[in-house]
Each structure stands twice: as structure tokens, then as C-alpha cells.
Amino acid sequence: MKKLHLRKLTYGVLAVVAAICFFMGFKVPYTHYKAEQALPRNEQLPLFNPHRPAFTCEIEATKVPPIDAQADAWFREARALEDPDTWEEDRDYKKIVQLTRAAAERRHWKAMLNLASLYLEERDPPHGPDDAVALVEEAMRLGIPAAYDRMGTYYMEGIGVPAGASLAFAFWQKAAEMGSPQAMAYLGDKISATWDSPKDGFWANIPVATKMLGCALGQGYGPAASTLYYLQAWPRSPNGSRSGPRTAATKALALQTLQQGIRLGCANCARFLLVEFEQPDDLADMLVPHLDKARSERYRVLYDALHWNPDLRLPNLDKILPLPPAQLPQWNGDKKALIEAAKGVTLKRGQAEPGPAPQANGRAQVEAAYDLHPCDDTTAEGTAPCAGYWAPTAPGGSAQLRKHLATLPPGLYRPGEPFDSLYDPAVTGAAPIAGLVWRCFITVHRDHSAVAPVAVAGIAREILPAELGLSCAADMPCPATGVWQPWLPSGHPASAALNQPWRQAWMTAGQRFPIPWHGAEPPFDPIELTWHLMEAGKTSNGSQTA
Numbered sequence: 001m002k003k004l005h006l007r008k009l010t011y012g013v014l015a016v017v018a019a020i021c022f023f024m025g026f027k028v029p030y031t032h033y034k035a036e037q038a039l040p041r042n043e044q045l046p047l048f049n050p051h052r053p054a055f056t057c058e059i060e061a062t063k064v065p066p067i068d069a070q071a072d073a074w075f076r077e078a079r080a081l082e083d084p085d086t087w088e089e090d091r092d093y094k095k096i097v098q099l100t101r102a103a104a105e106r107r108h109w110k111a112m113l114n115l116a117s118l119y120l121e122e123r124d125p126p127h128g129p130d131d132a133v134a135l136v137e138e139a140m141r142l143g144i145p146a147a148y149d150r151m152g153t154y155y156m157e158g159i160g161v162p163a164g165a166s167l168a169f170a171f172w173q174k175a176a177e178m179g180s181p182q183a184m185a186y187l188g189d190k191i192s193a194t195w196d197s198p199k200d201g202f203w204a205n206i207p208v209a210t211k212m213l214g215c216a217l218g219q220g221y222g223p224a225a226s227t228l229y230y231l232q233a234w235p236r237s238p239n240g241s242r243s244g245p246r247t248a249a250t251k252a253l254a255l256q257t258l259q260q261g262i263r264l265g266c267a268n269c270a271r272f273l274l275v276e277f278e279q280p281d282d283l284a285d286m287l288v289p290h291l292d293k294a295r296s297e298r299y300r301v302l303y304d305a306l307h308w309n310p311d312l313r314l315p316n317l318d319k320i321l322p323l324p325p326a327q328l329p330q331w332n333g334d335k336k337a338l339i340e341a342a343k344g345v346t347l348k349r350g351q352a353e354p355g356p357a358p359q360a361n362g363r364a365q366v367e368a369a370y371d372l373h374p375c376d377d378t379t380a381e382g383t384a385p386c387a388g389y390w391a392p393t394a395p396g397g398s399a400q401l402r403k404h405l406a407t408l409p410p411g412l413y414r415p416g417e418p419f420d421s422l423y424d425p426a427v428t429g430a431a432p433i434a435g436l437v438w439r440c441f442i443t444v445h446r447d448h449s450a451v452a453p454v455a456v457a458g459i460a461r462e463i464l465p466a467e468l469g470l471s472c473a474a475d476m477p478c479p480a481t482g483v484w485q486p487w488l489p490s491g492h493p494a495s496a497a498l499n500q501p502w503r504q505a506w507m508t509a510g511q512r513f514p515i516p517w518h519g520a521e522p523p524f525d526p527i528e529l530t531w532h533l534m535e536a537g538k539t540s541n542g543s544q545t546a
Contacts, residue, residue: 206240311456470533471533
């Protein structure tokens with residue numbers, strides 16, 4: 001998702017304004033006041049509580065609406081056009097906006113938030129801050145945790161809403177409780193101090209900070225590791241004070257967390273290890289087991305790459321830079337090859353383009369790469385609430401009418417477009433059918449049950465599909481060296497969170513498969529996983545290892 005490079009007045013603002021207007025003789029319509037209060041930006045939220053006794057880890061990917069496959073293809077194409085290697089003035093922002101809007105209109109939640117960012121960047125005049133806030137509010141109505149996180153940022157920075165830290169922290173707290181890893185990481189960092197200093201914006205609540213940071217890291221948010229490792233390496237009491245010396249076990253856990261952070265895009269984690277392996281602050285109490293300039297050099301390459309492109313992920317890091325005591329594989333000094341070897345792999349698929357505006361005689365057309373799958377969204381209104389495929393149903397109609405409607409394929413509609421008028425074929429000369437309920441369908445890849453993770457172009461390394469045909473249960477030793485993809489069955493609540501290329505692992509034959517959810521309890525039973533060989537093993541210098 002496109003980053004908003006900002007970090008994240010009181011609830012009575014509207015009431016105060018209304019009171020002032022009243023005493024000055026101006027009238028504020030009550031209906032307008034109630035409408036303003038009903039806006040998601042004005043949601044009545046509990047104040048931020050840094051000393052809460054507990055925190056429940058929720059998973060964002062299980063809370064969001066299902067993603068339309070065609071919309072996701074447009075979204076990923078738009079993200080690829082913003083490649084950091086392309087000069088900003090050379091980027092085709094007209095097409096980026098077009099693709100992002102097409103995806104957002106189908107309620108692709110990441111595209112909705114990215115489109116809001118493009119509005120703020122003035123990439124689509126005359127859209128601006130007010131439109132960005134409205135778009136984020138639309139995502140909030142859909143229950144998107146990241147939208148609440150974004151609204152907190154808007155309040156902290158005064159973007160389209162009055163600036164106010166209290167409301168910002170209230171929205172971030174709500175976002176974290178809903179499952180936003182970004183909000184968890186931010187608040188977890190704020191409450192991981194050694195003492196409370198509210199005026200400076202930090203507090204000490206180590207148990208909750210650890211839970212928040214671990215939950216964020218488990219969901220794939222790498223920057224959470226840069227704070228979590230510190231809490232693990234230096235044991236702390238709940239109020240933030242030191243509770244004991246570092247041990248070999250705490251150091252090992254902290255190292256694993258930093259390594260996982262690098263896999264998930266944490267540049268600061270790579271910077272710390274490049275320093276630690278070459279010139280640590282305290283030689284008598286190093287986090288790493290020994291000095292190693294060769295490792296430091298490789299971490300420097302990774303730091304530069306991740307700093308330049310925060311969207312980069314390096315799940316197969318152990319292929320080129322395993323932690324001690326494992327030996328370093330050979331490397332010829334090619335920095336690009338080092339990065340490419342550590343990336344995840346995806347299978348090449350054809351590019352998808354936004355189709356033409358739907359026509360009355362072509363509503364049922366679906367691109368050959370996709371099938372339609374029903375989702376839970378329905379409406380009894382006469383217009384489409386969002387772009388996509390909609391099919392009529394008649395819950396209160398006769399069996400004959402319901403049977404007839406079931407033969408009609410879903411049709412493609414634009415947002416706000418009136419649904420077609422339909423007539424009951426059993427009733428001659430009748431008026432259009434009343435009381436229809438329209439159900440939404442999303443596109444899915446025709447091979448959606450196949451093990452085929454997807455990513456933005458350039459973030460992962462694309463490979464041609466290979467008939468490797470090798471899979472393994474999670475509780476069995478790895479049968480062959482290579483890049484392995486963990487996978488949950490289609491329809492599993494956590495499949496969207498796990499079936500990602502950045503969950504991959506570089507494995508050597510005979511190793512035990514890891515639990516691909518570092519930092520927190522996974523939202524699945526590991527026995528439900530299967531691992532699939534995506535690419536046969538080669539070292540970073542190209543020699544065969546299996």
C-alpha cells in the first residue's frame with residue numbers, strides 16, 4: 001500500500017461551534033449538525049489509554065472485504081508505475097490515478113487509501129484534502145482498520161480535519177484494536193519507554209507494547225521489529241525498568257526478530273546489524289556472537305536497498321545472509337544479484353487493463369482470466385453502491401421468479417449507476433419487478449485454488465511456472481533445497497494473511513519448516529499448512545545446491 005509520509009479537536013468542536021452561532025444569532029440547522037456528527041471522522045471513541053491492562057491481537061487481513069482479482073491487478077500495476085527507480089517527473093501519474101481509481105471503485109481497500117494519498121499529492125486536480133478524507137471515511141464504513149489508522153494521521157497533521165493529538169491517538173487505538181499493524185507498531189513504540197512522560201508522548205507499558213509489536217510483526221509489518229528486538233534483548237519489568245541482564249537466549253531471540261524485520265522490509269533492522277557485526281557499541285556485551293565484516297558488508301547492501309525502497313521484501317534472506325553459526329554462501333560482489341536472490345518469487349501472469357465502460361448489451365462480459373464469485377454485499381437500493389458485478393434476487397418473490405432470476409448472469413455496473421429494470425416473464429404487461437435485492441460478485445482468477453502468490457512487479461522476482469510438483473506437510477522435514485511457499489487452503493480465514501510471497505522461506509534439505517508467523521501466535525494451526533517448492537535451490541552465485 002502506498003505510504004503516507006506523515007505520522008500519525010475534541011469531540012465537542014461541532015457543539016461549541018453551534019453554541020457560538022446560537023449566541024451570535026445565527027442558526028445552525030439541527031439536521032446538518034446531526035449529519036456532521038454521524039460522519040466517521042466524528043465517531044465517538046474512548047480516549048487513548050497507554051496503561052491498558054491487556055491487548056487482543058486481531059488480524060487485519062481477516063477483517064477486510066474480499067479483494068476483487070481484476071481490481072488487484074490494476075492496483076499492482078499502478079504501484080509498479082511508482083517504482084522508486086523511476087524519476088518522479090517521469091512517472092505516468094495520469095495512468096496511476098486511472099488504475100488506482102478503477103480498483104478503488106471496486107472497493108479494493110488499499111487502492112482506496114492510495115487514491116486518498118494521490119489526492120493529497122495533487123495528482124488528480126481538483127481533488128484535494130476534502131476528497132481524501134471522504135474516501136478514507138468510505139473505507140472506515142467498510143470496517144477497514146487501516147482507514148482508522150489513516151484518520152488518526154489526518155487528525156495529528158490537520159489534513160482535512162482540525163488538528164488534535166487526542167483524537168489522533170483515539171483513532172490509532174481503535175485501529176490497533178481492529179487489527180491495523182501500522183497502528184500497533186506506532187502505539188507499541190510509544191508505550192515501550194522506561195518511564196512515563198505524557199508531555200513528551202511516551203509511556204511505559206511493556207507487556208502491552210510487546211503484544212502490540214509482536215502482533216504487528218506477525219502480520220508482516222517489518223518496522224515493528226526495530227522496537228520489539230530491544231524489548232527482547234534487554235529484559236524489562238512491566239513499568240519499563242530493567243529486570244535483569246541479557247542472556248544468550250534473549251540475544252538469540254532479538255537477533256531472530258531483527259532478521260525477520262529485514263525479511264519484511266525493515267531498513268533500520270539492517271542498519272543495526274551492519275553496525276553490530278562490524279563496530280558494536282560494547283564489545284563486552286554484543287548482541288551478535290562475533291564480529292564479521294563480511295556479514296556487515298552484506299547488511300549494508302540490504303540497508304541501502306530497503307532505505308531506497310521501503311516496499312521491498314526479502315523473505316529468502318537466509319539464502320544469501322543466514323545468521324551465525326551458519327556459514328555465508330559465496331558471493332561475487334554483485335549487489336543487485338544479492339538483492340534479487342533474497343526476494344520472494346511469483347509466477348508470471350499476463351497484465352490486465354481496465355476494460356471499457358460497461359454497455360447495456362455487454363454487462364455480463366467477464367475477461368477470460370477471471371470467474372465470478374458471490375460475496376456478502378447486497379443492496380435493495382436502485383443503484384450500484386460500488387463498481388462491480390451485480391445480480392438480482394427476489395427473496396420475497398415466487399419460486400418461479402427466483403428460478404428465472406437465477407438464470408440471469410451478473411452484470412457490470414459503475415458506482416451509482418441505476419440497475420436495469422427487470423420484468424417477470426410469467427406476467428404479461430406487468431410493471432418492472434419491485435423489491436429486488438442485488439447481490440455483488442467479485443472476480444477471482446480461474447486458477448484461484450492454485451499455489452500462485454502475487455506481488456507488485458519489482459518487489460518479487462518473477463519466474464516462469466515450473467512443474468516441480470513438490471509439496472510437504474508442515475510437520476515433515478524439508479525434502480529439497482529451494483524457495484518454499486507456505487499455503488493455507490482457499491477459504492481459510494487467515495489465507496489472505498499467509499498466502500503471500502513475503503511468507504516464503506529459503507530451506508535446505510532436512511531442515512524443519514518454520515512457523516511463518518514470527519512475533520506472535522499464528523491465527524491458524526501449523527498442521528493446516530502445506531509447503532510448496534516454488535524454485536529449486538541455487539546459491540546466490542548460481543551454483544546448484546540440490
